[in-house]
């Protein structure tokens with residue numbers, strides 16, 4: 534008894550010490566950020582540290598003698614990613630809290646606050662599954678378009694954007710789709726449909742049609758991605774879905790492996806028939822290997838995707854095996870386009886800067902000031918009446934680019 538007591542006390546003390554160390558590293562970080570200090574090399578032993586430090590050298594060369602890269606001077610994408618990586622460093626160096634996800638609470642809350650919308654979506658989907666075999670092509674196309682839009686608007690529910698406030702989905706996502714159509718600035722859903730139908734015909738007997746979803750946020754958005762992925766399999770438009778998540782907590786609400794598994798478990802054990810049916814099916818998909826979860830450190834590096842072939846050739850080669858890559862969310866869009874201030878009318882493929890391992894499509898609500906592929910005058914016209922259009926999350930794109 535005495536021994537157990539001493540052991541518990543020892544563990545508790547270790548935990549308190551680790552917490553203190555983490556808090557002190559985090560306040561150091563806050564101070565550096567607030568006072569525009571130079572970006573410093575990472576000193577931890579995490580596997581990506583060397584790549585980050587190489588990238589710091591690259592940023593130094595970019596600044597071309599105009600001082601050290603620093604919080605207010607360097608590109609936003611770079612320092613923002615660096616901040617999340619430093620948060621990770623503060624925890625990862627401090628067992629027993631090295632696996633602690635500082636954003637977990639917010640993600641869990643978002644999921645529970647979206648309960649009603651999750652129920653509405655799972656119920657709709659299970660009803661759809663009952664007669665999916667009898668749907669003709671036109672009807673299948675309509676359902677695909679609906680679920681693509683649900684997944685697109687699911688991207689409004691992101692915690693880094695709303696500073697953790699009010700980012701859940703309260704009502705049925707299906708009811709408002711019609712009214713939201715005018716807010717889809719680029720709508721390439723028809724192209725996705727023809728790609729999938731043709732891939733299916735081509736691959737009827739031989740190889741697999743694989744769709745990859747490069748995930749964004751946990752919570753309601755993740756459930757919309759699961760439903761879309763299930764539809765792709767159940768409609769036989771695809772044979773396999775590969776999900777790509779983040780290997781460390783990222784941009785507050787991004788999906789990690791733990792969020793991914795937790796969400797499926799929550800659905801499974803929910804006290805609602807259709808929610809739990811979804812959870813059970815999805816767990817089954819993972820067991821059968823028709824759903825695959827992957828993470829790769831590249832997704833949490835500051836690099837834009839045009840450098841993937843060089844920085845993470847293994848990931849690039851893996852994505853080349855896919856028939857279609859669906860990139861969810863705003864941060865992925867920024868990385869697809871290099872986060873540059875492009876003219877609105879620049880073609881998407883140009884902004885991708887040769888990043889096209891496979892046909893790809895971005896499903897993104899606009900929360901940052903990068904947008905390409907618009908019609909002449911389209912951006913300017915919205916700008917005139919809604920100065921916040923690029924950062925409000927009110928507009929979205931379903932933007933497609935064929936493979937090279």
Ligand SMILES: O=P(O)(O)OC[C@@]1(O)O[C@H](CO)[C@@H](O)[C@@H]1O
Pocket residue numbers: 613688691693694695749750784861862863864865867898900901
């Ligand atoms: O990728 P997501 O979840 O759609 O959005 C991430 C985001 O909220 O984070 C950044 C602000 O910190 C912006 O790029 C973007 O608006």
Ligand SMILES: [Mn+2]
Pocket residue numbers: 691693749750784786787862864
């Ligand atoms: Mn996100």
